Amino acid sequence: MTDAESVVIVDELKTSNGDFTIGRLTLNKPKALNALDLAMAEIMLKALQQWQTRSDVIAVVIDAAGDKAFCAGGDIVSMYKSMLEAQGQIPSFLETFFETEYTLDYTIHNYSKPIVVWGSGIVMGGGMGLLCGASHRVVTETSRLAMPEITIGLYPDVGGSYFLPRLPGKSGLFLGLTGGQMNGADARFVGLADALVASSEKETLIQKLSNYSWDEIESNRLNDSVTSILESLKATDSAPSSNVEPNMAFIDDLCAADNVTDVVNSILGADMSQDKWLSRAQSTLAKGSPITMHLVYEQCKRGATMTLADCFRMEANMSCRCGESGEFQEGVRALLIDKDMSPKWKFESVEDVPQDVVEHFFTSPWPEDKHPLSGL
Numbered sequence: 132m133t134d135a136e137s138v139v140i141v142d143e144l145k146t147s148n149g150d151f152t153i154g155r156l157t158l159n160k161p162k163a164l165n166a167l168d169l170a171m172a173e174i175m176l177k178a179l180q181q182w183q184t185r186s187d188v189i190a191v192v193i194d195a196a197g198d199k200a201f202c203a204g205g206d207i208v209s210m211y212k213s214m215l216e217a218q219g220q221i222p223s224f225l226e227t228f229f230e231t232e233y234t235l236d237y238t239i240h241n242y243s244k245p246i247v248v249w250g251s252g253i254v255m256g257g258g259m260g261l262l263c264g265a266s267h268r269v270v271t272e273t274s275r276l277a278m279p280e281i282t283i284g285l286y287p288d289v290g291g292s293y294f295l296p297r298l299p300g301k302s303g304l305f306l307g308l309t310g311g312q313m314n315g316a317d318a319r320f321v322g323l324a325d326a327l328v329a330s331s332e333k334e335t336l337i338q339k340l341s342n343y344s345w346d347e348i349e350s351n352r353l354n355d356s357v358t359s360i361l362e363s364l365k366a367t368d369s370a371p372s373s374n375v376e377p378n379m380a381f382i383d384d385l386c387a388a389d390n391v392t393d394v395v396n397s398i399l400g401a402d403m404s405q406d407k408w409l410s411r412a413q414s415t416l417a418k419g420s421p422i423t424m425h426l427v428y429e430q431c432k433r434g435a436t437m438t439l440a441d442c443f444r445m446e447a448n449m450s451c452r453c454g455e456s457g458e459f460q461e462g463v464r465a466l467l468i469d470k471d472m473s474p475k476w477k478f479e480s481v482e483d484v485p486q487d488v489v490e491h492f493f494t495s496p497w498p499e500d501k502h503p504l505s506g507l
Contacts, residue, residue: 260289
């Protein structure tokens with residue numbers, strides 16, 4: 132149990148019959164749109180590991196303070212400072228941050244009890260990592276989901292290598308390359324959300340979980356019970372219609388080529404003037420990092436046949452290499468530090484990036500037996 136000033140409020144709710152407990156983690160940095168920092172990740176991981184071992188804890192809810200955002204990403208300002216100090220080396224802070232964050236995400240994916248994530252408002256980057264692994268992923272009419280790392284010279288990490296290539300058709304590749312924003316209907320369509328409900332229903336959910344007659348501890352029964360509770364919540368009257376679904380055939384055609392250069396040029400060369408959502412995605416790609424374009428294509432290609440644990444190990448390699456390359460640092464500088472919105476990318480276009488530069492991002496900075504995620 133933590134106080135209301137903590138960056139993550141850890142709470143335990145007794146069920147009405149008094150026999151069981153619902154764990155609750157509330158991200159509590161609303162002014163920073165609940166961006167995930169190292170302390171938050173450590174608190175969440177510790178609580179989840181403790182609840183995992185307790186027979187009285189039957190489910191966990193992860194939500195956030197404020198209405199604007201569940202979690203708008205990771206703490207990239209702290210990452211930027213560490214990259215400045217490291218001067219082209221891999222910052223030790225980045226190693227620690229990504230090891231903790233990816234362990235947390237992996238724990239959520241493999242949790243033995245139901246985890247409900249209330250993904251209302253902005254859910255981007257690190258927020259997607261928390262949402263995507265949960266057994267019960269809830270979105271609302273205010274949800275805006277994206278992996279927009281193309282804008283900062285990173286790439287869609289937090290398990291993106293696993294979940295993006297498993298979305299329908301080429302939608303994962305397209306969303307990774309363009310940072311395309313999904314609404315709640317999109318998230319349901321591509322399989323990244325399980326329930327679309329009214330944003331006003333959060334406290335109703337908490338009450339129903341607490342008041343439910345829990346009498347069966349088998350995990351599959353617990354999951355079914357949580358599912359039925361979610362199905363009893365009010366649907367939203369103002370749910371937006373999907374942008375991805377009506378454009379699926381077009382997206383598949385745009386991303387059909389077997390190399391990143393042709394895919395990127397296909398997206399950039401298409402006429403999207405009649406569709407606001409598509410044209411915004413196209414514009415984001417046009418301004419994005421050419422290195423990231425290669426990383427997204429390659430991670431989707433490799434991750435499609437890899438286990439979740441291997442994907443996270445690959446991402447730890449990639450993220451630390453991004454920390455030393457300068458591209459990520461420059462992207463954060465332009466977007467969040469100087470805010471000039473004019474990043475000076477290392478390469479002018481996707482064609483200019485040498486293959487050996489791309490390959491380096493997939494090499495491990497550690498010997499195999501010393502990899503920080505070897506235990507996953």
